[in-house]
Amino acid sequence: MKNIHLLGLKDYPEDDIQTIIDTGFRFKEVLDRPIKKVPSLQGKTIVNLFFENSTRTRISFELAQKRLSADTVNFSASTSSLKKGETFKDTVQNIEAMKIDAVVMRHPTPGSPLQLTKYIDAIVINAGDGTHEHPTQAILDMMSLHEKFGYLKGLKVGIVGDISHSRVALSNIYGLQTMGAEVTLCGPSTLIPSFAEDLGVNVNYDINEVIEWADALNVLRIQRERMDGGLLPSIREYRNLFGISEQRLSEHKKEIVIMHPGPMNRGVEIDSVVADSDQAIILDQVLNGVASRMAILYLLLGGKSDKESD
């Protein structure tokens, strides 16, 4: 691996993404065994440092760590405790002083994982930094697409929803482009960055055209805060224009693959029927999340191979 840390997928090497995905498939086999545990990271200590609420990402990382036999500690610091006077620097330096090998961090501020690398020596893995990046989510999305289609190069992926506030979208854009896939963004114009085209993607405000074009759709969660901020007039309007409903999909002849990073707002951005249908690979994404995070931890922490540890 060329980079010590995994901070984001911008400029992340193609070879390394491919290696992670390939390794992810190997670990996925482990998850099918009756005993789902390998000793690869025995003796390594990893801290899951979550400055923001997260259920699935934290559990996914924790499972990946446990199945690699790493020792893990969870630290959930609400931002309110930081407001009490303890600084970001204090918190992370305190934790590092306890001799740890890696930090998996979720933080509401863009750039904080990069900042973290300046304060500590441990390996840093970004589990989502505000509206910036969420590289492990993008990797598991790409692994799931690879699993479904057998290739990424030339694949047409539509990302639908609130792009401006989405770390999932940005990391997917970087990763998919590196792997040779094509990306089209679709959503209300107030929720697509003004300079989106500078990212090298297509922008299309017509969901029907995007469905017609795409091999797969990654459907993002619509947050109710966007309504308060005046960026969206109503849920009804969003659903009418961009909602992935059974009816809308049935108007197109071809069947496309549906993804969602979770948590879903069923009945808002995606219908229950669609989410539970065969064309959705949402639960595969969840399982691949554990496998690809095992691969990332294994590759970055330089764990011994199964053989050596025997």
Next chain:
Amino acid sequence: MNISKLKKNIVLKNGTILDPYNNTEKKGDIHIENGKIKSVGKISAPKTSETIDCKNLIITHGFFDIHVHFREPGREDKEDLNSGSLAALAGGFTRVCTMPNTDPPIDSPESIRYIVDRSEECPIHIHPIGSITKSQEGKEITEMGAMIAEGALAFSDDGLPINDSGVMYNALEYSYMFDVPIINHAEDDCLKRDGLMHEGKVSTHLGLPASPDITESNMVFRDLELSILTGARLHVPHVSSAKSISHIKSMKKKNDKITVEVTPHHLFFSDEDLYTFDTNLKVAPPIRTKKDRKAIIDAIKNGIIDCIATDHAPHTIEEKEGTFDMAPFGMIGLESCFGAASKVLINDNAMDQMSLVKLLTANPRKILGLDQNLFKEGTEAEIAIYDPKLEWKFSLENIYSKSKNSPFLGREMKGKIKSTIVKGHITSID
């Protein structure tokens, strides 16, 4: 840095004397007697005079920064009038204007008097700028007449824009009778929203909340129109966008009382430098694109921009080492100003020494109505001496401010201040 009292007779020898008021550049000497200019060019000083060799150096007027934050009163942990003065001396500045956004703000004749009195103990000249509105609330205008009488040279709610156009109209109309500049920090809050940087390709890559360039230019346009309407003196601080420059260019033709400043950091950096998430580059208005940067440099060459001011804004390490959203806006700038500006303008953009010096001396003095003929016999010696060719790297040792929040740290500079003379003292800078 070493500050010592001037001897009775001092001769600055063998330098190149650059006089930005008379627009002359010649080899020669300067004789200073009792801290005042005695003669310039060919001199006849007593044999006993102390001589300072200025070979290969340029001798010019002391610099004047019309936009600094010295944080006194209220945040003396960041800076006070004394520590700010040392930073100024290191940068060749003999005179500054302090912004009134202190705690409490400088919004009354009494508080103006406080700054004026305190500055008498300081090694440089300090002129307070008073608030435009009481408590900087953007509502009721201050007692400008009484504040001017106590020493205020201009008015600004800097840091906080005057959002209410009616209040700005009022302030300009009122200040018209005193003929002093109104300086408005132009950023439309409604457009800025929670923006932390310039909206563009880079902010899209970084996922940081951003605000577009018209956040500035929209309000600059309003202020320019109001200045034409009222005929009042308007000074546009820290202009950062090509769009603002375009408005200023056309409006300056309609009101010759419009003046403009630019900071060294908007000349030096572009938003691409923010890929590092360096909180020291978080400033308001934000660092913009290379295109905006070029427009600013062109505007300087074309005479649209009148002066360089640093917007020296000290913040503690604790505040700046937080995450990008929590860190306050602003960077220090006095010590790095000349090296940075001369690197960009002279070294990289072929400007001449005289044009740069004017932006730091005669032009800002003219904006605030001070005497510009500093080499006249009997005038207090206010002098900067610099090496125009010296290449150096800006580092912590060059900082005299209490705060260290500078993105220039580690950057290559060209041109360095060697000595500053003011208030009967000479400061030698390492």
